Amino acid sequence: MWRTTQGKLSGPLLDRIDLHIEVPAVSAVQLLEAPAGEATGSIRGRVVEARGRAMERQGKPNQALQGAEIDRHAALDAAALKFMHSAAARLGWSARSTHRALKVARTIADLAGAGDVQVPHVAEAVQYRRALRADT
Numbered sequence: 001m002w003r004t005t006q007g008k009l010s011g012p013l014l015d016r017i018d019l020h021i022e023v024p025a026v027s028a029v030q031l032l033e034a035p036a037g038e039a040t041g042s043i044r045g046r047v048v049e050a051r052g053r054a055m056e057r058q059g060k061p062n063q064a065l066q067g068a069e070i071d072r073h074a075a076l077d078a079a080a081l082k083f084m085h086s087a088a089a090r091l092g093w094s095a096r097s098t099h100r101a102l103k104v105a106r107t108i109a110d111l112a113g114a115g116d117v118q119v120p121h122v123a124e125a126v127q128y129r130r131a132l133r134a135d136t
């Protein structure tokens with residue numbers, strides 16, 4: 001069903017969605033036998049801290065950054081920049097897709113408590129944007 005729906009979504013519309021995540025079907029048995037995940041309160045605490053870092057650094061959440069603000073607050077070190085260039089070229093991203101991935105990478109770095117956006121943060125952000133592109 002998703003493949004049919006995905007085919008109806010245009011590239012420019014998909015570019016406006018920050019996270020593209022494929023969620024595979026899980027059987028009832030798998031669901032019931034799965035170990036408990038991380039507590040919601042713990043996750044919420046990390047999110048509140050990450051958002052606080054963003055607000056302190058730039059006065060707005062990462063998703064609200066635009067243009068030069070992205071360059072200033074989501075700047076990449078040389079290795080991360082090379083990785084992002086390679087991924088964007090390989091996946092055929094538009095400037096909009098690349099900027100969205102940079103903002104997601106900045107958020108991932110904030111969640112990790114990192115001051116700088118590094119290759120692991122960019123790699124994770126790329127994975128979140130590439131899911132819908134795999135078969136298109």
